[in-house]
Amino acid sequence: MSIQNQHTQLTIGLFGFGVVGEGLYKTLEQTPGLQAQIKKVCIKHGDKPRNAPYDLFTTNASELLNDQEINVIVELIDDADAAYRIVTTALKRKKAVVSANKKMIAEHIAELILLQETYGAPFLYEAACCASIPVIRNLEEYYDNDLLHSISGIVNGSTNYILTRVFDDKIGFDAALQQAQAEGFAESNPALDVEGTDAVNKLSILLTHAYGIIVPPGEILHTGIQNLSASDAIYAKEKGYVIKLVAQCRKLNNGAIASFVLPQYITNGNQLYNVKNEYNGVVIESNLADKQFFYGKGAGGFPTASAVLSDLSALRYNYRYEYKKLKFQTPPKQADDFYLQLGVSAAEIATIPVHLFDQILEWSSDEHSSRIKGIIHYSKLTETNWWKQAGISVILYPDGILDNFEPKYASIKERKIYGSETFVS
Amino acid sequence: MSIQNQHTQLTIGLFGFGVVGEGLYKTLEQTPGLQAQIKKVCIKHGDKPRNAPYDLFTTNASELLNDQEINVIVELIDDADAAYRIVTTALKRKKAVVSANKKMIAEHIAELILLQETYGAPFLYEAACCASIPVIRNLEEYYDNDLLHSISGIVNGSTNYILTRVFDDKIGFDAALQQAQAEGFAESNPALDVEGTDAVNKLSILLTHAYGIIVPPGEILHTGIQNLSASDAIYAKEKGYVIKLVAQCRKLNNGAIASFVLPQYITNGNQLYNVKNEYNGVVIESNLADKQFFYGKGAGGFPTASAVLSDLSALRYNYRYEYKKLKFQTPPKQADDFYLQLGVSAAEIATIPVHLFDQILEWSSDEHSSRIKGIIHYSKLTETNWWKQAGISVILYPDGILDNFEPKYASIKERKIYGSETFVS
Numbered sequence: 001m002s003i004q005n006q007h008t009q010l011t012i013g014l015f016g017f018g019v020v021g022e023g024l025y026k027t028l029e030q031t032p033g034l035q036a037q038i039k040k041v042c043i044k045h046g047d048k049p050r051n052a053p054y055d056l057f058t059t060n061a062s063e064l065l066n067d068q069e070i071n072v073i074v075e076l077i078d079d080a081d082a083a084y085r086i087v088t089t090a091l092k093r094k095k096a097v098v099s100a101n102k103k104m105i106a107e108h109i110a111e112l113i114l115l116q117e118t119y120g121a122p123f124l125y126e127a128a129c130c131a132s133i134p135v136i137r138n139l140e141e142y143y144d145n146d147l148l149h150s151i152s153g154i155v156n157g158s159t160n161y162i163l164t165r166v167f168d169d170k171i172g173f174d175a176a177l178q179q180a181q182a183e184g185f186a187e188s189n190p191a192l193d194v195e196g197t198d199a200v201n202k203l204s205i206l207l208t209h210a211y212g213i214i215v216p217p218g219e220i221l222h223t224g225i226q227n228l229s230a231s232d233a234i235y236a237k238e239k240g241y242v243i244k245l246v247a248q249c250r251k252l253n254n255g256a257i258a259s260f261v262l263p264q265y266i267t268n269g270n271q272l273y274n275v276k277n278e279y280n281g282v283v284i285e286s287n288l289a290d291k292q293f294f295y296g297k298g299a300g301g302f303p304t305a306s307a308v309l310s311d312l313s314a315l316r317y318n319y320r321y322e323y324k325k326l327k328f329q330t331p332p333k334q335a336d337d338f339y340l341q342l343g344v345s346a347a348e349i350a351t352i353p354v355h356l357f358d359q360i361l362e363w364s365s366d367e368h369s370s371r372i373k374g375i376i377h378y379s380k381l382t383e384t385n386w387w388k389q390a391g392i393s394v395i396l397y398p399d400g401i402l403d404n405f406e407p408k409y410a411s412i413k414e415r416k417i418y419g420s421e422t423f424v425s
Numbered sequence: 426m427s428i429q430n431q432h433t434q435l436t437i438g439l440f441g442f443g444v445v446g447e448g449l450y451k452t453l454e455q456t457p458g459l460q461a462q463i464k465k466v467c468i469k470h471g472d473k474p475r476n477a478p479y480d481l482f483t484t485n486a487s488e489l490l491n492d493q494e495i496n497v498i499v500e501l502i503d504d505a506d507a508a509y510r511i512v513t514t515a516l517k518r519k520k521a522v523v524s525a526n527k528k529m530i531a532e533h534i535a536e537l538i539l540l541q542e543t544y545g546a547p548f549l550y551e552a553a554c555c556a557s558i559p560v561i562r563n564l565e566e567y568y569d570n571d572l573l574h575s576i577s578g579i580v581n582g583s584t585n586y587i588l589t590r591v592f593d594d595k596i597g598f599d600a601a602l603q604q605a606q607a608e609g610f611a612e613s614n615p616a617l618d619v620e621g622t623d624a625v626n627k628l629s630i631l632l633t634h635a636y637g638i639i640v641p642p643g644e645i646l647h648t649g650i651q652n653l654s655a656s657d658a659i660y661a662k663e664k665g666y667v668i669k670l671v672a673q674c675r676k677l678n679n680g681a682i683a684s685f686v687l688p689q690y691i692t693n694g695n696q697l698y699n700v701k702n703e704y705n706g707v708v709i710e711s712n713l714a715d716k717q718f719f720y721g722k723g724a725g726g727f728p729t730a731s732a733v734l735s736d737l738s739a740l741r742y743n744y745r746y747e748y749k750k751l752k753f754q755t756p757p758k759q760a761d762d763f764y765l766q767l768g769v770s771a772a773e774i775a776t777i778p779v780h781l782f783d784q785i786l787e788w789s790s791d792e793h794s795s796r797i798k799g800i801i802h803y804s805k806l807t808e809t810n811w812w813k814q815a816g817i818s819v820i821l822y823p824d825g826i827l828d829n830f831e832p833k834y835a836s837i838k839e840r841k842i843y844g845s846e847t848f849v850s
Binding site: 271302305 | 558563711719721725727728730743
């Protein structure tokens with residue numbers, strides 16, 4: 001059997017004509033080599049002026065979905081529910097689909113995989129994770145075996161922009177958030193970014209392609225940068241750290257995968273240290289390739305369009321995600337038995353439930369805040385939510401996943417000196 | 426026309442069973458999901474003990490090349506001439522080929538592209554550039570249009586290891602080279618790495634995939650780190666720079682592509698600043714994706730095997746390089762009319778041909794060395810070779826490609842104070 005040379009001509013139905021959609025349209029116009037053409041664009045508001053011929057547009061989704069000639073649907077709209085309906089309908093009609101909607105994909109990935117299998121239509125979404133960074137394709141193509149040790153990434157540009165302002169410009173978190181909003185790097189309701197929801201959606205997608213694990217984003221431990229304080233930034237600087245919001249997963253010695261999104265102290269030796277502003281960066285550690293680092297713009301019209309283009313290019317030679325780790329192997333379990341080395345700070349030491357920690361390594365207190373560095377079992381975070389409360393911040397230390405920690409119960413009594421027994425979590 | 430789901434079963438004939446070859450064999454054994462199997466391995470020395478069944482091996486190349494069932498040849502031998510014979514023969518027999526031999530590929534790329542076209546067989550070589558970093562695939566799939574501004578990369582691990590030792594451990598160049606050899610990061614004859622030959626081979630391959638330019642590596646301006654001195658390192662540290670050997674190409678305002686391999690001063694803000702030891706890193710700047718950075722191990726058995734694996738995975742869905750920028754567009758010209766901002770140092774100021782420079786920005790001299798920072802036309806380097814002589818080092822400054830420089834002829838006279846008129850280049 002010989003290797004064939006075969007290409008598919010792409011006739012595209014596009015949903016959405018915002019920055020990404022229009023960028024894609026223009027680029028395809030200028031790139032005849034790709035053999036991909038947009039036949040019709042479905043938009044929400046038919047009366048807006050557009051930089052494209054009038055008869056390219058429709059407000060009727062069926063015009064695209066029913067068109068036999070259209071063999072690719074590109075979905076670039078904001079509304080996750082509408083995106084879900086468009087994508088599932090298109091797959092059922094055996095059209096290839098490209099989407100950038102991470103929320104929709106993370107929440108429905110099991111069904112979307114099943115639809116691809118049932119109807120034989122490919123579904124690509126490189127743009128949903130870190131936009132211009134080809135991380136999904138990389139995870140999908142490599143690390144079939146037990147080769148992948150860990151992924152740790154800065155996957156949300158808004159929070160990274162805010163953290164960069166705080167560390168490089170030495171301004172407060174509130175001022176930095178305002179600046180991010182003014183520059184267009186954060187939504188007017190920034191909760192999705194700031195509280196880690198966007199990052200956990202992306203981690204959920206990465207887990208599927210990295211390890212074959214399907215887990216709804218709501219079930220992954222996560223918080224954002226909403227509770228970080230000026231005192232945290234000062235502490236980090238004293239120690240030579242920066243703070244980053246890191247989505248990560250790591251294979252433990254028992255084969256299970258620890259995964260979560262938490263703020264983390266990052267040392268200068270870590271590639272993530274220099275990921276600044278709205279950029280994203282992902283470090284992948286594996287047996288064969290050792291350490292790889294991918295860096296690029298993680299959001300914005302053009303970086304997203306570039307990822308969509310690469311998916312279209314891949315469709316031309318009939319590329320599809322194979323979900324090999326899910327289908328051909330028994331995926332590893334999500335880990336629930338490991339320890340984290342965590343910093344906790346609060347205005348009052350009494351609000352830190354030190355009795356939940358198996359070991360306290362450092363503690364300090366001044367007129368503004370109290371702070372501990374301790375070792376805590378993962379379950380103490382999943383079973384309680386004290387650490388998400390306003391006024392308390394938690395930050396993971398470098399190499400903060402402890403796989404071999406043996407708790408010393410003897411230390412519990414000593415901890416009483418901090419008055420923790422009076423605190424109910 | 427619908428998007429098809431079609432895979433090719435790979436039956437592999439492997440040339441070479443060194444670190445990469447054996448690593449590949451083991452990984453494929455453990456990865457049934459890839460549907461790729463090594464049928465036969467051709468080795469040079471049949472009597473060495475091998476960690477694989479005896480009847481897998483042969484010393485007769487024809488056994489692999491004549492086998493109708495073998496549809497993929499993976500070539501992982503050192504000898505560039507033998508590799509050329511194997512690869513061309515295999516392509517003529519319509520077998521897909523995967524190779525990691527950058528020297529052979531750079532020197533024969535025009536013929537190898539023609540063979541792929543004539544016989545319809547794909548030829549993939551991701552491992553030939555930066556091993557584990559998927560840079561060729563990325564360039565091939567993106568930037569079809571006039572979207573690609575520049576590529577700058579640390580593409581040779583040995584020289585980067587030496588430079589890291591000099592800057593981080595504060596040892597001399599000679600000691601660093603010895604250490605690199607002791608650690609296995611430099612050949613016993615290190616000229617290929619140290620003088621920039623290996624880097625220029627890789628740049629030649631990158632130029633083809635980035636811009637459709639085919640140029641023999643010998644015709645690309647290059648030097649290595651062989652003439653760098655302790656005084657250069659001291660100067661760099663004073664200015665907050667590190668020195669890296671950078672392979673780069675950049676689209677100028679007139680559309681032509683400037684390309685060369687030179688040592689360069691790198692600032693802390695550049696992603697290449699933190700590429701240390703045997704790692705490689707490539708910064709790609711483009712319109713759509715803006716700035717992307719890829720980082721990983723650029724050499725070694727396992728990182729190379731990981732790139733070969735990704736090529737095999739790509740062959741399964743009939744992926745091939747399309748050389749779109751070469752075939753569907755008129756490739757840009759190599760630029761020959763631009764200026765460089767260059768530092769030159771030498772033991773004697775008289776050996777620096779300052780009259781060739783259009784502007785001298787700085788000069789200094791002490792008992793050990795003299796040093797200038799100046800602006801010189803590119804042609805002054807291609808037409809002469811004073812700058813490659815022992816005792817003279819040249820180092821490009823950050824942002825050292827000057828596209829809009831207007832020479833000030835008035836300054837020529839002033840330069841006579843340095844005695845340059847007595848020097849014949």
